[in-house]
Amino acid sequence: MKQAHHPELDEISLTAVMAALSDPIRVGLVLLLADGRERGWGELRAPVAKSTLSHHLRVLRDAGITRTRQEGTRCFVVLRRDDLETRFPGLLAPVLAAAECDGVGRQVELAASA
Amino acid sequence: MKQAHHPELDEISLTAVMAALSDPIRVGLVLLLADGRERGWGELRAPVAKSTLSHHLRVLRDAGITRTRQEGTRCFVVLRRDDLETRFPGLLAPVLAAAECDGVGRQVELAASA
DNA sequence: TAGCTTGTTCGTTGTTCATCGAACATCGAA
DNA sequence: TTCGATGTTCGATGAACAACGAACAAGCTA
Numbered sequence: 001m002k003q004a005h006h007p008e009l010d011e012i013s014l015t016a017v018m019a020a021l022s023d024p025i026r027v028g029l030v031l032l033l034a035d036g037r038e039r040g041w042g043e044l045r046a047p048v049a050k051s052t053l054s055h056h057l058r059v060l061r062d063a064g065i066t067r068t069r070q071e072g073t074r075c076f077v078v079l080r081r082d083d084l085e086t087r088f089p090g091l092l093a094p095v096l097a098a099a100e101c102d103g104v105g106r107q108v109e110l111a112a113s114a
Numbered sequence: 115m116k117q118a119h120h121p122e123l124d125e126i127s128l129t130a131v132m133a134a135l136s137d138p139i140r141v142g143l144v145l146l147l148a149d150g151r152e153r154g155w156g157e158l159r160a161p162v163a164k165s166t167l168s169h170h171l172r173v174l175r176d177a178g179i180t181r182t183r184q185e186g187t188r189c190f191v192v193l194r195r196d197d198l199e200t201r202f203p204g205l206l207a208p209v210l211a212a213a214e215c216d217g218v219g220r221q222v223e224l225a226a227s228a
Numbered sequence: 229t230a231g232c233t234t235g236t237t238c239g240t241t242g243t244t245c246a247t248c249g250a251a252c253a254t255c256g257a258a
Numbered sequence: 259t260t261c262g263a264t265g266t267t268c269g270a271t272g273a274a275c276a277a278c279g280a281a282c283a284a285g286c287t288a
Contacts, residue, residue, distance in 0.1 A: 137275095137276085139276095162276085162277070162278090163277070163278055163279075165277080165278070165279075165280090166276070166277050166278070169275090169276075169277085170276090173275095186284090186285055186286065187284060187285045187286065188285095
């Protein structure tokens, strides 16, 4: 369980962010994190195998959308809302609004809190 | 040269739009069309083969981002800015701003006007 | 009619991606 | 130390995609 790479502000690429947000499961994950609360991975319920979930969370991290923190064997993830707002002002909110309105990512849910 | 399908407003999918905008060339094309002017395909200069350009324009059309019109053997393309604004309010502007600021799609240029 | 121009479509190639199960690593707890 | 829980990584696979050249279709134009 190595510490993963998090891109710096100026390393965050627009196309990488767009690509990361072009998958419904990842959009759902971002929606769950939209309240700014940090979540343990055990709280995230998605209809995919855990290796696949790990992959999706890695894509989000590599794109600079989320930040991952490790504590013991557990991992926690949080939205880099401020960083995204600085880098691409006004981009995140419309995406989240549209996703919520459309029901994109509704397959991703929150488990009983850890 | 058949008339291509244009998705209706409610057929435009968020993830499809995000996916379409995750390619630098397509972002460049959208940037060129951002002024609302209709452009002939001959005006679009991108560093790809014409078949590839045709493909990219098709992806944009299928995603509901652009509208294509045929006139004789020529094709014209225009940004569906109002439709996008209706469907996903506030989404397009930040993307275009970020792209322009970052230089994403600067490889796509405008030829000497037709 | 015979070209020329303009786009589309096709077949191919190589890459990327989403997905899975299995194996591995790590830490905490019994 | 042994076990269980938690993530990561490793192939493997099938699908999607970007890219190209070549061939085709359709409409001007000479």
